[in-house]
Amino acid sequence: MLDIALSSVLIAVAIILSTVLQMGLRKSLLIGMVRSFVQLIAVGYIIHFIFQLEGIVYQILLLVAMSVVASFTAHRQVGGIRGVFIITWVSIIAGSILTLGFLIAFGVIDTTPRYFIPFGGMIIGNTMNSIIIALERLISQTRDRRHIVESALSLGASPRRAIHHLLKSAVRASLIPRINMLKIAGIIQLPGAFMGMLIAGASPIEAAKLQIIVMYMIVGCVSISIMVLSFLMPRFLFNKNEQLVFTEEKNILKL
């Protein structure tokens, strides 16, 4: 606890600097400091509790809960079209089951909580971020280029065909940062899993191996989820009469 109190001095310095320099960040910094404290301690206790429970069922339940929260976050952030929640959730679940299932089936990772929960959390969080990028891009582009999509429909194209080039650019926009992450891995900064392993006392070689698995897993899951997403999207952007639909404004709570 003393360690935490001491490290909070660093944020206090940032708050003082922000106040003196009138950056208008004092409140945000304070809220951020308190929230990160509360959230991380709470998560620590929850995971501690889960680790005590026998059986993979509880771990799976925890991951399902995480995927629901992630989908709701995407829904709240993107809004504007119906079905964001369900599309996101199905995409995340598809990606997670395939990647985690594969790695577990071949014994790359095992189902003890100390692997399963962090790996699951990492892929769900990363996939959610990529999905939000893809959705925001797709929705804003479809709004801006509505007449191009409708002119393709008017030439007898299917909704999927009419939206194809926008889907493609949204998929690329969300995956390119992931691919760049692979390319610069270890050069610009040491990634989280690597550092965690080092701090926990593992050899650098072991840490590197685990980091590689983590990255491949994240990129694999993100890619699968984004492909599933792009497959599902046309159903939600068009109605059964093959007309482009948007709800008129953001309707946050309407799932």
Place this chain on the structure above:
Amino acid sequence: MVFAFKDVSKNRGEKTVLRGVSFETPESGVFMIVGPSGSGKSTLLRLFNRLDEPDRGTILYRGRDIRSINPRRLRREVGIVFQTPAPLPGTVEENIGFGPKQLGNDVDVAGLLRQVGLSVDFAGVMADELSVGEAQRMMIARALALRPSVLLLDEPTSALDPASVRAIETLVHNLVRKDEILIVFVSHLTEQVRRIGGEGILIDSGRVIYRDGADKLADMLERIGG
């Protein structure tokens, strides 16, 4: 008649944009939809090829309720060109071939370019590099590639310079002279309405207030200050 609208209403958000619109179009030739800015012309045109659904009323295409027709089939027979060009990614040739390609058909790109007054050399040019006037002509060629029986033109010349305006107007005249095609032409310009000719309707605040020949429509449009 090709199209019959019966008591059609359409809301946009909270606003009623079309109110009880009824009219019939001729078999072929030009049908003008004339009205001041914001009167509901574009909203009306989008109902012809079912880009939108009316909130009330019925639309018949060749005697059939358009709700009973597969939207893709309807759209292939009823082409549309919007106010501003909407090129798809790719070359002029790819744009013109887009519609027929959905059916696995080939298309006479050179013939279509000639028909709309563009040089055949444009075929390989990227569509987004065309001038607005050239692009709008490509849009018409692209719609004609499906050999539609109806062509909807929503103020197709509004973004163009005078020379390109004349070229498109001449093209409209040539099309209706040569082919069995109905052109539904939307305009809010009295002079253009007179030049294009034909018959049609005048709409104001979403209501059909007049049906007549183009010259009379232009006179009325002038009077209500369009």
